[in-house]
Amino acid sequence: MTTAPVITGDRLRLRPHVMEDLDAFWAFFQTPRAQFVDGPDNKTHLWYGLASEVGSWELMGMGGWAIEVDGEIAGQVAITQPPHFAETELGYILFDGFEGRGLACEAAALALAYTRQEIRPASLVSYIHRDNARSIALAERLGAAHDPDARTHDPDDVVYRYEVAA
Numbered sequence: 024m025t026t027a028p029v030i031t032g033d034r035l036r037l038r039p040h041v042m043e044d045l046d047a048f049w050a051f052f053q054t055p056r057a058q059f060v061d062g063p064d065n066k067t068h069l070w071y072g073l074a075s076e077v078g079s080w081e082l083m084g085m086g087g088w089a090i091e092v093d094g095e096i097a098g099q100v101a102i103t104q105p106p107h108f109a110e111t112e113l114g115y116i117l118f119d120g121f122e123g124r125g126l127a128c129e130a131a132a133l134a135l136a137y138t139r140q141e142i143r144p145a146s147l148v149s150y151i152h153r154d155n156a157r158s159i160a161l162a163e164r165l166g167a168a169h170d171p172d173a174r175t176h177d178p179d180d181v182v183y184r185y186e187v188a189a
Contacts, residue, residue: 115158150181151181
């Protein structure tokens, strides 16, 4: 069975999801921090979403990682391409209490480096709600450029494109 590899950074660890992550995700989706992310209607839908992040590793060789800081889940970074995405996406969320320390940048940079070395997709983008200034700033910090001509699955999103080969 293929699972998410463990990747250790300076201040965090990317690890496969475990069932205990479900409650932290549910709590996140109840906060204003989730305003720019499509959230589940209930815990069953959340379970389906988390299971798809885990199962994507087996089906596609990519998926989601839990961001772990000092033994606590701090969010998620993922390399995914569900059927409604035109291109492979680098996505990231950070839970309350972990923002402002560069953790999202470190986690996304680790995922980006892994993707360039191991997954090597034909293209890589981040689909970001046009009003999510912090996420746009992070994509730019990671080297992505706005691509106004790229297709998106949500009319409220903009697309930021990464170089696949570093």
